[in-house]
Amino acid sequence: MRVFLLMVALAFITRAEGQELPSGARMLEAGSTHSLDVPPFSFFGSAQSDNEGNLYFHVDAGSFRKPVVLKLEHSSGDPTLYTLEDEGLKKTTFLNFSVAPSGQVSILSQQTDKRIYLLRFTSKGDLAEKVALDLPEYMSAQTFVAFDTGTVLVSAYYLADAPDHLRGKGLMALFDVSGKMLKNLSANTEEVDLANVSRHLTEGGGTVGPDGNMYILQANQIVVISGLGKIMRRIRFHKPEGTIASKLAVSQNLVSIWFLREGPKQKMQKQDVTAEYLVLDLLTGKPFGYYVPGKELGQAAIAVAFSGREGFTFFDTQDGHVELISSPLR
Amino acid sequence: MLGAFLVGGATLAFGECGTQLQPVTQTCGGHCSSVIILTCPGFGTGCEGATGDFDFGCCGQMIIQAGACQNPEVAQLREIPPTKEFLVLRDVVALRRQLLPARGLMIASCGENKNAFNEWLEAKLSRRR
Numbered sequence: 001m002r003v004f005l006l007m008v009a010l011a012f013i014t015r016a017e018g019q020e021l022p023s024g025a026r027m028l029e030a031g032s033t034h035s036l037d038v039p040p041f042s043f044f045g046s047a048q049s050d051n052e053g054n055l056y057f058h059v060d061a062g063s064f065r066k067p068v069v070l071k072l073e074h075s076s077g078d079p080t081l082y083t084l085e086d087e088g089l090k091k092t093t094f095l096n097f098s099v100a101p102s103g104q105v106s107i108l109s110q111q112t113d114k115r116i117y118l119l120r121f122t123s124k125g126d127l128a129e130k131v132a133l134d135l136p137e138y139m140s141a142q143t144f145v146a147f148d149t150g151t152v153l154v155s156a157y158y159l160a161d162a163p164d165h166l167r168g169k170g171l172m173a174l175f176d177v178s179g180k181m182l183k184n185l186s187a188n189t190e191e192v193d194l195a196n197v198s199r200h201l202t203e204g205g206g207t208v209g210p211d212g213n214m215y216i217l218q219a220n221q222i223v224v225i226s227g228l229g230k231i232m233r234r235i236r237f238h239k240p241e242g243t244i245a246s247k248l249a250v251s252q253n254l255v256s257i258w259f260l261r262e263g264p265k266q267k268m269q270k271q272d273v274t275a276e277y278l279v280l281d282l283l284t285g286k287p288f289g290y291y292v293p294g295k296e297l298g299q300a301a302i303a304v305a306f307s308g309r310e311g312f313t314f315f316d317t318q319d320g321h322v323e324l325i326s327s328p329l330r
Numbered sequence: 331m332l333g334a335f336l337v338g339g340a341t342l343a344f345g346e347c348g349t350q351l352q353p354v355t356q357t358c359g360g361h362c363s364s365v366i367i368l369t370c371p372g373f374g375t376g377c378e379g380a381t382g383d384f385d386f387g388c389c390g391q392m393i394i395q396a397g398a399c400q401n402p403e404v405a406q407l408r409e410i411p412p413t414k415e416f417l418v419l420r421d422v423v424a425l426r427r428q429l430l431p432a433r434g435l436m437i438a439s440c441g442e443n444k445n446a447f448n449e450w451l452e453a454k455l456s457r458r459r
Binding site (some may be wrong): 037038039040078079081320 | 454455
């Protein structure tokens with residue numbers, strides 16, 4: 001596997017049309033297109049999906065801090081907005097969100113009392129409950145995964161305002177439905193460099209797999225954790241140099257990992273970002289394929305979803321509306 | 331109204347930027363690291379890292395000067411925390427309330443009509459109510 005990935009990471013060739021393709025990688029091409037009657041909109045981070053294939057976005061309501069999640073029904077594009085009333089919006093800062101397989105939306109937030117809260121929403125988008133998590137205030141959340149049972153996993157690191165001996169260290173823990181820490185899994189985390197961490201996209205992600213276990217993405221491995229906090233398995237992979245492992249999805253017998261590449265940083269200007277994808281066989285942990293999006297998938301070729309049956313789904317806009325482009329695995 | 335607003339001394343242009351979504355990253359403060367945004371160039375946020383309150387850096391809303399989409403100038407280098415935003419940017423708040431009365435939100439869209447998404451969302455939510 002290492003030889004294969006080393007080839008992928010290092011040996012670039014140039015295609016006739018000028019697009020660089022790692023050796024051994026396959027080009028993702030547009031398959032079917034599903035047009036939605038939805039005008040284009042901006043959103044932050046990775047989209048998420050539920051068992052029905054509905055998509056959830058942290059939309060840009062003026063600031064990353066605003067806790068606003070939009071659901072688009074897979075077939076119709078009908079929206080549901082998960083957010084707070086005005087008073088709650090003023091006091092609440094968005095940190096992360098998670099969609100359980102059933103579609104229940106949870107938002108991880110910090111409020112003006114500096115405590116970290118879990119906000120659970122009804123299927124209509126109203127706040128169902130607000131639970132204070134047993135977490136210190138000086139944390140930066142990296143990964144947040146919610147089970148249908150109400151149990152959640154949070155992976156975070158200690159910020160510069162934490163006590164000296166904790167700064168930069170990781171914390172990963174399971175919390176029960178009342179916010180009490182069920183199990184501390186911090187031994188499975190790595191220390192971060194606080195001086196540089198905020199200058200780059202966050203590494204890591206998580207999801208609940210079809211087997212009911214949590215799949216937690218780290219820089220060079222996936223840690224599989226049961227709902228009771230038992231480490232079931234580790235799936236190791238080699239991350240191509242210069243990339244950030246930012247998201248994973250598990251479907252059927254495949255697991256896909258999103259590798260992001262940041263473009264050159266320019267002061268006061270936005271920075272481009274591109275994505276490549278590693279798909280592993282879930283049973284063996286061996287590579288199934290390494291994929292690079294073709295130009296026809298548009299400028300915004302960062303997949304919003306993955307399934308073993310349909311491959312990757314890309315979000316694009318055409319003639320003033322959103323299009324979802326399926327790109328099957330080859 | 332869609333052309334431009336005068337907000338806190340800075341002009342916010344809504345009709346002058348790109349129409350295609352593009353992924354970009356934004357450097358933030360320690361609390362939320364950098365974030366990736368799928369947005370249209372020239373519209374959205376842009377500021378100097380770690381300038382905001384509460385170490386949130388550029389996660390907050392910034393106001394972009396009217397002008398070229400490729401190299402937008404930032405009207406002010408510090409982000410605007412939500413509390414100040416609600417106090418100072420009265421025009422923006424008023425517009426949000428007009429578009430989404432129950433929520434007071436404005437979600438950035440792309441293309442000629444930067445309010446297209448808000449108008450669509452409000453119509454959908456109103457029909458459901």
